[in-house]
């Protein structure tokens with residue numbers, strides 16, 4: 087197994103008897119704030135782990151909020167190199183592990199091996215590629231798996247049971263359970279069967295299980311946190327930062343953290 | 348890393364694949380299995396054949412376009428008249444097949460993306476025929492350019508959802524259709540409109556469209572007692588071209604030519620020529636040639652014809668390009684508009700603007716082909732009449 091900063095975080099929060107708080111932000115958003123500063127604000131407000139979105143022009147797994155943040159970030163000229171540079175700046179200041187969350191094309195175009203080594207050097211701890219399901223591209227998957235980065239894989243409510251062990255075996259760091267069939271985006275209601283599904287998944291795999299997609303309030307975070315090892319908050323946070331700025335986003339993260347403690 | 352089981356048949360050389368969110372993996376397996384079963388099921392094939400004959404109007408004629416040939420400097424120019432299909436384009440060959448398949452899978456809700464609106468109309472038509480719910484995503488830009496087709500879809504009982512993200516054209520309509528599918532995957536089948544997307548779509552759509560080439564090849568042998576020297580088709584996503592080319596791929600004497608949209612010219616950067624000017628990348632679930640910038644962001648495509656205005660292309664075309672089996676070239680907006688008029692005046696056939704790109708190629712290069720030319724006349728141009736009038740400064744009509 088990899089010497090994983092991510093696994094250490096999950097071990098530590100488990101000691102504390104709570105779930106990890108994993109906020110998501112899109113790099114280069116809000117426009118005008120440096121991403122390193124945004125990451126620091128999240129780290130200082132209680133984030134255990136951060137998902138940093140590398141924007142892609144065609145984010146087909148994302149709902150309107152993250153689409154909008156990606157679009158404005160790209161309009162403002164954000165490049166993959168910029169994102170890695172901001173990550174490096176952040177890493178010099180804080181130790182909170184960062185998972186890069188993106189689509190395959192920008193990574194392939196950068197050059198897969200170069201991307202993996204540059205991301206590692208700039209302080210990334212993991213990589214999640216939303217459009218690379220297990221089995222889609224053995225060569226790419228093997229290259230990522232052999233890198234120092236944890237390879238975060240997804241399980242969806244539509245994933246057939248017999249696929250789960252294969253996904254778990256080919257992932258590291260943690261497993262990301264998608265709370266519902268759909269794209270990213272805040273929802274006012276979680277599905278009733280969610281806790282049972284997460285419990286079933288946790289009993290089946292050796293990795294921590296974090297849950298994301300649609301979680302938008304401290305109450306929901308608490309509920310999901312009781313059933314899982316980690317809670318990902320994306321669109322709700324992106325929207326708050328978009329409308330009210332980074333400080334408001336940081337306060338929201340602090341409230342989420344209080345709900346998990 | 349432990350062993351991963353990967354399907355090998357989901358690729359054309361290194362192109363294609365299934366680069367999709369995990370949520371869709373099960374649905375793609377389901378479509379692939381259902382399609383494999385249907386392919387081997389005589390009753391499915393009989394039903395498809397019956398509808399192709401009685402509803403679509405197949406076989407479509409092969410027409411000797413003598414006056415066009417005269418203008419092109421090649422007396423043997425033959426048009427495969429897909430414009431005479433019900434709804435006016437080749438798109439219905441695919442939608443009837445996929446709607447039948449959706450019925451087999453028990454899916455009562457259909458979604459589709461559309462650019463020119465031809466695929467949307469063909470999907471809405473199939474849904475009316477089979478009493479299926481139909482939602483069509485269409486870029487706001489195209490909703491404006493193809494207002495007539497928007498109304499046709501509504502008449503047929505479909506809901507048209509304008510898409511205002513990104514470039515507001517076919518690429519973004521496809522993103523939105525995929526998002527819908529991810530969200531409603533249990534109830535919904537996505538009838539993708541070209542030989543693009545994740546496996547099994549590129550090969551399934553090709554198979555449904557291959558009826559074009561199978562008929563044309565047989566008709567050609569019957570009429571001329573030989574095979575064409577050259578086969579020409581326009582390429583957007585590439586479905587009419589793939590359907591036309593596929594039965595000729597192993598006929599080594601037959602040159603295959605795909606004509607992409609050159610827009611304002613390749614050097615202007617305003618075009619949709621993914622094969623001629625793109626590089627391999629992943630969009631909409633498959634690896635194929637793609638218009639992208641130095642950071643791997645997809646570039647907006649441009650074409651006067653909404654149906655070619657797409658920065659990607661079907662993965663099998665990428666493979667055929669790299670193998671050197673098909674030659675891909677392009678025609679500009681201006682050349683296509685010229686051909687739109689020429690074919691109307693010379694043959695009494697108003698072609699779709701998409702198709703006009705293939706005609707433009709023949710007008711330009713027909714004389715240099717020593718032997719008969721077969722052209723896929725993929726669709727009729729009624730939908731474009733108003734847009735062309737507007738582009739030419741005469742105001743739109745609809």
Ligand SMILES: Cc1ncc(COP(=O)(O)O)c(C=O)c1O
Pocket residue numbers: 436437462463464465466540541542581582583584585586587588653654655699701702725726727
């Ligand atoms: C008449 C016609 N031809 C061609 C196309 C391009 O699609 P494809 O390349 O898949 O045939 C379209 C698309 O809308 C069309 O309507």
